Amino acid sequence: MASKSVMDLMEASSGVHFSGFHMDSLKQRIKDIEAPTTSATEDMHKQPFVIGVAGGAASGKKTVCDMIIQQLHDQRVVLVNQDSFYHDLTEEELTRVHEYNFDHPDAFDTEQLLCVMEKLKHGQAVDIPNYDFKSYKNMFPARRVNPSDVILLEGILIFHDPRVRELMNMKIFVDTDADVRLARRIRRDTSEKGRDIGAVLDQYSKFVKPAFDDFILPTKKYADIIIPRGGDNHVAIDLIVQHIRTKLGQHDLCKIYPNLYVIQSTFQIRGMHTLIRDSQTTKHDFVFYADRLIRLVVEHGLGHLPFTEKQVMTPTGSVYTGVDFCKRLCGVSVIRSGESMENALRACCKGIKIGKILIHREGDNGQHLIYEKLPTDISERHVLLLDPILGTGNSAVQAISLLLKKGVPESNIIFLNLISAPQGVHVVCKCFPRIKIVTSEIEIGLNKDFRVIPGMGEFGDRYFGTDDDNQQVVVAPCQ
Ligand SMILES: Nc1ncnc2c1ncn2[C@@H]1O[C@H](COP(=O)(O)OP(=O)(O)O)[C@@H](O)[C@H]1O
Ligand SMILES: Nc1ccn([C@@H]2O[C@H](COP(=O)(O)O)[C@@H](O)[C@H]2O)c(=O)n1
Ligand SMILES: [Mg+2]
Numbered sequence: 001m002a003s004k005s006v007m008d009l010m011e012a013s014s015g016v017h018f019s020g021f022h023m024d025s026l027k028q029r030i031k032d033i034e035a036p037t038t039s040a041t042e043d044m045h046k047q048p049f050v051i052g053v054a055g056g057a058a059s060g061k062k063t064v065c066d067m068i069i070q071q072l073h074d075q076r077v078v079l080v081n082q083d084s085f086y087h088d089l090t091e092e093e094l095t096r097v098h099e100y101n102f103d104h105p106d107a108f109d110t111e112q113l114l115c116v117m118e119k120l121k122h123g124q125a126v127d128i129p130n131y132d133f134k135s136y137k138n139m140f141p142a143r144r145v146n147p148s149d150v151i152l153l154e155g156i157l158i159f160h161d162p163r164v165r166e167l168m169n170m171k172i173f174v175d176t177d178a179d180v181r182l183a184r185r186i187r188r189d190t191s192e193k194g195r196d197i198g199a200v201l202d203q204y205s206k207f208v209k210p211a212f213d214d215f216i217l218p219t220k221k222y223a224d225i226i227i228p229r230g231g232d233n234h235v236a237i238d239l240i241v242q243h244i245r246t247k248l249g250q251h252d253l254c255k256i257y258p259n260l261y262v263i264q265s266t267f268q269i270r271g272m273h274t275l276i277r278d279s280q281t282t283k284h285d286f287v288f289y290a291d292r293l294i295r296l297v298v299e300h301g302l303g304h305l306p307f308t309e310k311q312v313m314t315p316t317g318s319v320y321t322g323v324d325f326c327k328r329l330c331g332v333s334v335i336r337s338g339e340s341m342e343n344a345l346r347a348c349c350k351g352i353k354i355g356k357i358l359i360h361r362e363g364d365n366g367q368h369l370i371y372e373k374l375p376t377d378i379s380e381r382h383v384l385l386l387d388p389i390l391g392t393g394n395s396a397v398q399a400i401s402l403l404l405k406k407g408v409p410e411s412n413i414i415f416l417n418l419i420s421a422p423q424g425v426h427v428v429c430k431c432f433p434r435i436k437i438v439t440s441e442i443e444i445g446l447n448k449d450f451r452v453i454p455g456m457g458e459f460g461d462r463y464f465g466t467d468d469d470n471q472q473v474v475v476a477p478c479q
Helices: 006-014 023-032 040-044 061-071 091-095 110-121 162-166 178-191 197-222 234-249 267-277 283-302 337-348 394-405 422-431 459-464
Strands: 049-055 077-081 126-132 137-145 150-154 170-175 225-228 260-262 308-313 319-324 329-335 353-359 370-373 382-386 413-416 436-439
Touching: 049 061, 049 197, 049 234, 061 077, 061 150, 061 170, 061 234, 077 110, 110 126, 110 150, 110 162, 170 197, 170 234, 178 197, 225 234, 267 283, 283 337, 283 382, 283 413, 283 436, 283 459, 329 337, 329 394, 337 353, 337 382, 337 459, 353 394, 370 394, 382 394, 394 413, 394 422, 422 436
Parallel strands: 049 150, 049 170, 077 150, 170 225, 260 436, 329 353, 329 382, 382 413, 413 436
Antiparallel strands: 126 137, 308 319, 353 370
């Protein structure tokens, strides 16, 4: 697919052209940017890294996957189990369940598995069946799974069908001794599946062991990596995680742009993102968790300000050598969603001056109407530019250009976002290589309407409550 130039992307996204400031030279600079990864469609279809994990029943496939997920905590990872695609049993099969071979390739609905995997690979959300081992049916509501950077597909027979193997970028076989597998299976099936030990042993000798020899073991040859001892093999899992990181790193914007800083992800941060991205989250919770994330981004951004060494005397009479905060700074919020970041900045920097910029993305006759109110001495300050979402980079370029026109050195600008689309990062970092961008997550890309995906919707509306038509302000009567 031919990639569009950044300029095409930006012009198409706004429907209008830049105006004001040094836009002619800026346009030329943007035109010069030919980043092959900046096409919206390309980024949207950036395919995830698919890892297949096969091995005998109870070999530790799920345990290995959980360990990989744990170590890849800062990536979007999803686990798909082949078990979810067991065919439901008919009434007749149910009456003779002990004669049913759950270890044969025909026990699985491989067509459905393929369909789900194809969709996930192409960036679509899917509903995965929820199989119940006790009733032998899909009893529960399906599990909604969103597109991810890494897909782990685990199951006894996932290497059996060549079409499923084709989907995988890496194949792992968990190689655990048969007696260990049997011992684990007895414990698991009696405690978790409510089966009696006699039935477990009968099933093992009748179906599980023969199927392992006939169908599972022969697929070991397709594996790129064989892990002896499963989850006990920490060295193997570390190496696998390193490899996945290297592969994902090919798209790592931080490696391309050293001035882009994505704050270190933790499960707390992922949890907050999950809440603010959920369309069902109430306004109250949205504001609460957005505020928490904003505070983290602001604190991180402040860490990039210059400092001077300072020594103080502690109450024990000892000297502590520390640093003094940078004093010449100010905030600039891009109205309106940027205003949501002002409180966090004020909470961190007592009495800080905060200017404002208003950018109309669709103006008359292609003209952008811009309002600005900035500290008069802004050129002598470090500027924390506030906008929670970096999408196409259009508004950011406008805002930064204004700051430069006011005499702020490019290297004195720190642009703070909650989420940033790769397209916007390319545009801003290439136009202004000396500014710093601090963000909490990099997005998949932009959709055809140039909205950030997965995104979180209209941030300003959700934060300030203007997306809720039914919202009424109740004014307490005067006493
Ligand atoms: N390294 C290990 N040491 C002890 N128990 C383990 C280990 N790996 C897995 N198990 C246990 O064995 C059972 C099967 O493991 P699981 O990872 O679910 O295997 P699989 O997905 O291959 O069926 C589970 O009860 C799990 O807790
Ligand atoms: N209703 C079912 C379905 C499957 N099994 C057994 O599960 C094993 C596969 O799951 P793992 O987590 O061990 O990979 C397989 O050996 C089936 O025999 C079952 O017992 N009942
Ligand atoms: Mg399992």
